Amino acid sequence: MTTAPPAYVPAHGLLRDRTAVITAAAGAGIGGATARRFLEEGARVLIGDAHARRLKETEQALAAEFGADRVASLPCDVTDEDQVQALFAHAERIHGGLDAVVNNAGLGGTADLVDMTDAQWSKVLDVTLGGTFRCTRAALRSLKAAGRGGVVVNNASVIGWRAQTGQAHYAAAKAGVMALTRCAALEAAEFGVRVNAVAPSLAMHPHLVKVTSEALLTELTAREAFGRYAEPWEIANVIVFLASGYSSYMTGETVSVSSQHA
Numbered sequence: 001m002t003t004a005p006p007a008y009v010p011a012h013g014l015l016r017d018r019t020a021v022i023t024a025a026a027g028a029g030i031g032g033a034t035a036r037r038f039l040e041e042g043a044r045v046l047i048g049d050a051h052a053r054r055l056k057e058t059e060q061a062l063a064a065e066f067g068a069d070r071v072a073s074l075p076c077d078v079t080d081e082d083q084v085q086a087l088f089a090h091a092e093r094i095h096g097g098l099d100a101v102v103n104n105a106g107l108g109g110t111a112d113l114v115d116m117t118d119a120q121w122s123k124v125l126d127v128t129l130g131g132t133f134r135c136t137r138a139a140l141r142s143l144k145a146a147g148r149g150g151v152v153v154n155n156a157s158v159i160g161w162r163a164q165t166g167q168a169h170y171a172a173a174k175a176g177v178m179a180l181t182r183c184a185a186l187e188a189a190e191f192g193v194r195v196n197a198v199a200p201s202l203a204m205h206p207h208l209v210k211v212t213s214e215a216l217l218t219e220l221t222a223r224e225a226f227g228r229y230a231e232p233w234e235i236a237n238v239i240v241f242l243a244s245g246y247s248s249y250m251t252g253e254t255v256s257v258s259s260q261h262a
Helices: 030-040 054-065 083-097 116-146 168-191 205-211 214-220 232-243
Strands: 019-022 044-049 072-075 101-102 150-155 192-202 256-257
Touching: 019 030, 019 083, 030 044, 030 101, 030 232, 044 054, 044 083, 044 168, 054 072, 072 083, 083 101, 083 116, 101 116, 101 232, 116 150, 116 168, 116 192, 116 214, 150 168, 168 192, 168 256, 232 256
Parallel strands: 019 044, 019 101, 044 072, 101 150, 150 192, 192 256
Antiparallel strands: none
């Protein structure tokens, strides 16, 4: 059975007057969709990405639609601590602080473990888990110092729960993001900050099509309960929920945005 994607959900002002930092937000993937949804819900956003040209194009497109006073960007490679620090310092400068952080940056790849090199393993772990660690640390330091609460939402994956050939590095990194989320949530609770994660399965966007074979995409789509892939904005909707007051008693949780939760 295949169902059609639902109609785009209208905004309800869930993040009005909030400020947010969103990483890996250039382009048409989950990060870009999240930036758009945050703006639609009334937030101001600072978007980061390692791809400076695409990032600037995304900023310009969003600013033309939502206003230049509500959108800013700064190139950020999450494997570089200085760039991470610069991103959060920029949020302090232009917005006077922040209320929400979405750690979307991640890197995949396919290699059987017997053929995987140390470099392949390390690169995926450093971007996907190390980058989430660096940005979560920077976020918690900023939010703790401000003393007004706040939210961190990490992008994990259902692959952090289940096995898939050729994905040992990515699965290990995403399982690590889930564990990091739980531990950070306990530490952040004392200063009123919530830390949660989303775990999508298959959200289609142009970059995924470029790096994934058609046969694998067909196989993965067939596993989905709805018989289709998710639209990036459907994942962004759950991120909005976790960043909003509607999830005020949730922390340390990883929400599966899929039927594939085990």
